Amino acid sequence: MNNDTIVAIATPSGQGGVGIIRLSGPKSAEIAKLISGSCPAPRYAQYGDFKDQSNSIIDSGLTLYFKKPASFTGEDVIEFHAHGGPVVLDILLKEILKHDVRPARAGEFSERAFLNDKIDLTQAEAIADLIAADSEQAARAASRSMQGEFSAVIHKLVEELIQLRVHVESALDFPEEEIDFLADDAIAEKLVSVKQKIAEVKKSAQQGRLLKEGMTVVIAGKPNAGKSSLLNQLAGQDTAIVTDIPGTTRDTLREHIQIDGLPLHIIDTAGLRDSDDVVEQEGVKRARQMIENADRILFVVDINDDEKSIQETLPKDIGVTTVFNKIDTVNRTSEITEAEQAAIYLSAKTGEGIELLKQHLKKCMGYKQKTEGQFIARRRHLDAIDIAEEHLNFADKNLHELKAGELLAEELRFAQQALSSITGEFSSDDLLGRIFSDFCIGK
Ligand SMILES: Nc1nc2c(ncn2[C@@H]2O[C@H](COP(=O)(O)OP(=O)(O)OP(=O)(O)O)[C@@H](O)[C@H]2O)c(=O)[nH]1
Ligand SMILES: [Mg+2]
Structure with a gap:
């Protein structure tokens, strides 16, 4: 059990209707008496003035008392609900700090809640x-x-x-x-x-x-398949250079996007092929590293080029979606099959089928209309x-x-x-x- 009393402004900095200062520890009730004139009964809101040592009024608002162990931290907790101005809260905080109370470290209230068995570690993290x-x-x-x-x-x-x-x-x-x-x-x-x-x-x-950290999606495939074009479509901007020269992309490029609020990290890589060019070799090496660490691979294939032998070199334990690109050149409409081997037909140039791909990625992240059972x-x-x-x-x-x-x-x-x-x-x-x-x- 901690013997010291901690204090912090619990509401975000900036201006707002209400700003809350929270205390936890054995001195909490005593501080309430000093600042608010009296300590309220547990769980009853008490309205009144907050005063400093010379008895001048800093602000007025609510004081709440949560008596241990029935509090978030398991210790005596006091909350002052003042007005949400950064300066007024600061004055109040300084006044409290005059009384043998110290500023809380980041996460210290939750840490005390954990140490006092109010919550376990996953709950604290949540x-x-x-x-x-x-x-x-x-x-x-x-x-x-x-x-x-x-x-x-x-x-x-x-x-x-x-x-x-x-x-x-x-x-x-x-x-x-x-x-x-x-x-x-x-x-x-x-x-x-x-x-x-x-x-x-x-x-x-x-x-x-x-859901928390985002899904890392690596775009891989042969040179000129349209990987960079696909990255640009997903990102909604021309991040990567696109040319008709095979081997345009040599570095790995990263874009953070959100699909309906779900975070994704999209990585464009160098086209996979054997090359004599040292720079390109390094690019291919990096592409392979990215592929190894992907949550999902988008394997891009030019629909006019059926050769998929490199697909066999992809890691077996990572989910792959085959993207048949350039449907505009063969007059096909966009289409998706999500059976065991997911495949999608689209055009990274015209954007047709991109929406299908986005919805597919959302599904791969475990997006469900109903979220029961998900943590x-x-x-x-x-x-x-x-x-x-x-x-x-x-x-x-x-x-x-x-x-x-x-x-x-x-x-x-x-x-x-x-x-x-x-x-x-x-x-x-x-x-x-x-x-x-x-x-x-x-x-
Ligand atoms: N018609 C058509 N052309 C496309 C499509 N997607 C890409 N292209 C063209 O294909 C060429 C190669 O596209 P990139 O996006 O640079 O291909 P990449 O896979 O990134 O190529 P590397 O970086 O060299 O590995 C460019 O000329 C693009 O304009 C598409 O859907 N339709
Ligand atoms: Mg490229």
Whole structure:
């Protein structure tokens, strides 16, 4: 429990009808008495003047008291609702700081809420994500995480892992039966079930991360296929140089766009081919790197050029949409098939079919009319899920190949730890520092 009292202006800087100063810690109620004349009853709004030490009025407004533990931070919290002018709030803040109260660090209110078990780590992160959300979809997904839906999914997984561990470890306590227990189908079945569930959560978390961080879409293909023209169409401006000379683009070009508020990073790359030109070789190398790190690949093909052999060189684990470009030259209309192998016919020159492509990309990001079951996620969560998966794969190996019970138990423990780090049950101070320092002041 913290013994110091922190204060911050909780509303954004600038002018507004109301500006809120928030305090948390043991001195909060005493400060309310000093500034407002008296501390209101918990959860009752008290209207009155805010005064300084010499008894002159700074402003007037509402004082609210949230008595611990029934507050956001779990500590005594006071809110002064003053007028939303930067100067008046500053005067009030300075007055409060005269009384053994210190300015809050970024995210310190949320950090205290976490440390006092009011929220877990994913919920704390979701608060920051909700504030930063730039689309309705992201806001709703963040809100769902904030309510604890993502945490509940993780808890359920952890619960299953614990059951599995209990099963394994109790068997280990009776070594004479070890051979039997490793051949026990129940353990193998449970392991398969946990692995399946983790794979499902990973999928949702990947979509959740796209909502927050944006989807990276790499445009790749042979020289002259129309990649740069496509980038320009999507960006709505002539970012990339377009010429009829194959090998025009050598650097990677990046554009940030939004489709109905969903963030996307579109990357144009050098055309893939063997070249003697050192600059172009480097461009192709960079294109390959970008492709490896894509969330989705738009593989552009000139509809007049059927040769798709380079498509085979694309990574197998990344979703590819084949874009048949230049339909204007063959008098075709735009069209899309979204079956297993997504393909779209369009013209990067006339813009026909671009809207279809945009809607398709939106779908790839997991956009749904109804957002039930969707939660926001961060790279940190995905990394933890990956680690858990890795340990479960080792566990599998220990069970089936090496028949090593002790090692199996150990891997299961590691997997559980990785998952628990998502909600913050296992977390280092270092990690906490990194997470909360990203927050805004007053949150
Ligand atoms: N008719 C027609 N021409 C197109 C279309 N898209 C691109 N082009 C033309 O094709 C040529 C190559 O286009 P770019 O966009 O530069 O192709 P790129 O794939 O970026 O080529 P590199 O950078 O050399 O790899 C240019 O002359 C474009 O005007 C299209 O849809 N229809
Ligand atoms: Mg180009």
